[in-house]
Amino acid sequence: MSSSSHRLLWILGPLLGVVAGIAATVFYLGDATAPGRPSLEAISDAAPVSSHQHQHQTYVCPMHPEITSDTQGNCPICGMDLVPAKHHDADAGSDSGRPVVRIDPEVVNNMGVRTEKVKRGKLSRRIDTMGMISKIISTRNVEVSPGIPGRLEWILEKDQGEIIRKGELLYTVLSPERIRAQEEYLESWDAQDNELLPQLWKTLNAFHFSGPDIKRLEETREIERIYRVVSPQTGALIQRLGRPGDRVIAGSPVYTIGGYYKVDVNAEVFEQSWAWLKFRQRAVISVPSVPNGIFEGSVERVNEAINFKTRSLTARLAFRTLNPMVKEGMVADISIFARPREGVLYVPRDAVIRTADEERVVTAMGDGRFQPVIVKTGIESGDKVEILEGLEEGQSVVVSGQFLIDSESSLSASFRRLDSE
Numbered sequence: 001m002s003s004s005s006h007r008l009l010w011i012l013g014p015l016l017g018v019v020a021g022i023a024a025t026v027f028y029l030g031d032a033t034a035p036g037r038p039s040l041e042a043i044s045d046a047a048p049v050s051s052h053q054h055q056h057q058t059y060v061c062p063m064h065p066e067i068t069s070d071t072q073g074n075c076p077i078c079g080m081d082l083v084p085a086k087h088h089d090a091d092a093g094s095d096s097g098r099p100v101v102r103i104d105p106e107v108v109n110n111m112g113v114r115t116e117k118v119k120r121g122k123l124s125r126r127i128d129t130m131g132m133i134s135k136i137i138s139t140r141n142v143e144v145s146p147g148i149p150g151r152l153e154w155i156l157e158k159d160q161g162e163i164i165r166k167g168e169l170l171y172t173v174l175s176p177e178r179i180r181a182q183e184e185y186l187e188s189w190d191a192q193d194n195e196l197l198p199q200l201w202k203t204l205n206a207f208h209f210s211g212p213d214i215k216r217l218e219e220t221r222e223i224e225r226i227y228r229v230v231s232p233q234t235g236a237l238i239q240r241l242g243r244p245g246d247r248v249i250a251g252s253p254v255y256t257i258g259g260y261y262k263v264d265v266n267a268e269v270f271e272q273s274w275a276w277l278k279f280r281q282r283a284v285i286s287v288p289s290v291p292n293g294i295f296e297g298s299v300e301r302v303n304e305a306i307n308f309k310t311r312s313l314t315a316r317l318a319f320r321t322l323n324p325m326v327k328e329g330m331v332a333d334i335s336i337f338a339r340p341r342e343g344v345l346y347v348p349r350d351a352v353i354r355t356a357d358e359e360r361v362v363t364a365m366g367d368g369r370f371q372p373v374i375v376k377t378g379i380e381s382g383d384k385v386e387i388l389e390g391l392e393e394g395q396s397v398v399v400s401g402q403f404l405i406d407s408e409s410s411l412s413a414s415f416r417r418l419d420s421e
Contacts, residue, residue: 059084098360098372101405105368113401115364120345120393124381125276125338131267131317133287133330139259141238145251146229148207150175152246153226155254158237163322166234170255173227173248178207182223189218235259236322260320265297267334268312276338277302283317286333290326295319299336346384351397352377353406362405364396372406 059082061067061075073082103113150173158164185200204214208227217224239256242248265285269277280298287293297319306313317334352375353360360372378386391397398405 057084098374100365100369100371103368103370103405108368108401111401111404113405114399115396116348116351116399118345118347118387118391118393118395118397120343122340122342123344123346123379123384123386124340125273125379126381127269127273127276127334127336127338129267129269129273129334129336131265131285131332131334133263133326133328133332134266134316135264136326136328137262137264139262141259142233142235142257143253144170144229144231144255144257145253146171146173146227146248147250148173148175148178148227149249150178150227150247152242152244152248152254154244155240155242158240160237160239161324162237164231164235164237164255164257166231168231170229170231171242173229174225175207175227178227179223179225181207182209182217185214185217186221229254231255231257233257233259234322236324260322261324261326263295263297263319263321263326264300265317265319265332265334267315267317267332267336268307268310269315269336271311274313277315277336278338281339282337283319284335284337285317285319287326287330288333289330290323293323293326295321341379344378345387345391345393347387347391347397348399349380349383349385350399351402352385353402360406361391362398362402363391364398370398370405 057070059069059072061078061080061082067075067077067082069082072084074080075082103111153172153174155171156164156169164170181200181203185197185204188196188200201214204217209217235257237255238258240254242252242254248254267283278299279302280300283297283299285295285297287295297317299315300318301316303314303316315336317336347361351361353362353372358374359377360374362370362372364370373390375390376388378388380386
């Protein structure tokens with residue numbers, strides 16, 4: 001085996017997994033070098049491959065890339081035909097040094113390659129962290145009495161613990177005293193009894209008639225025979241007393257409704273997100289141990305004292321709930337949404353390839369040509385990533401299949417370095 005082959009094997013060592021995936025793709029599509037067959041290869045508009053490279057053609061197993069040979073034959077492990085290992089021109093590629101990759105349309109379809117445009121628009125910073133429920137304050141219970149004497153005509157049938165909404169009809173009362181007060185007022189109104197009318201006006205007020213209600217009575221002369229009682233707040237049913245036909249007095253509690261729970265949550269916000277944290281920002285709090293435990297709240301306070309061990313500060317969030325299963329000490333997943341920034345250049349998060357040294361995206365150049373580009377990213381918000389450098393608005397980037405294309409370009413770059421030695 002020639003010294004060039006030994007050097008090739010040494011370079012290909014770290015890339016064995018990559019070559020295996022690429023070679024397997026080529027294997028299923030057929031011989032990439034055969035006329036009329038789809039191919040995935042690095043391309044160059046520069047000088048053709050030298051005769052020296054043709055004289056030192058190396059063959060590799062598609063499934064076992066560590067198997068190489070100077071002559072075409074079969075893999076001693078799996079018996080597959082060895083395929084030519086491509087050599088590429090050292091000048092191909094862009095200023096970044098990453099070669100352009102051409103993919104035939106059939107291969108694009110088989111790989112499921114999808115692209116999206118680089119966009120410019122509004123981007124919100126989302127701070128994802130964890131916290132703990134520190135305090136629960138229960139608002140007072142409310143007893144709903146009719147305020148007038150009479151008889152229950154109808155009552156809302158709900159079980160203990162069910163939710164009652166503010167303004168929901170709870171029960172109706174038939175009050176002969178209230179009916180008689182309306183009749184007496186109309187009689188005095190017709191008689192223009194200015195001495196008695198003020199007293200009767202006060203009597204109607206005691207039976208829950210407002211000024212507009214009395215004016216309407218004067219105009220329509222329609223007696224309101226049934227008094228309707230609605231819930232003054234949203235809450236859970238604690239107690240229901242009485243049935244249709246029961247007598248009630250003004251202070252008889254027919255319904256007892258419990259109020260909301262105000263829940264305080266302490267969230268740990270780490271150093272890189274301090275500048276984004278503001279008072280009254282919207283927050284979504286998820287409590288995994290509570291069924292359907294997703295609540296909307298807001299930032300109520302930001303503690304400026306820094307925990308130097310964890311490099312974090314504490315923010316107090318709050319939300320309201322009717323769920324009695326929420327308890328102090330429960331752990332919550334928290335997302336805080338900062339004020340959005342305008343005019344931000346961004347790409348889908350799936351488009352970004354992150355390594356220990358750099359971040360890249362694969363750009364679609366048209367005509368089946370693709371090229372990895374080094375970028376500098378900024379904030380992340382949901383499935384979007386800000387682009388600070390490396391791309392322009394309107395460019396197309398690959399969001400599915402980009403890893404295979406990037407691997408092919410990386411492998412091509414390795415061949416170029418080998419050829420230049």
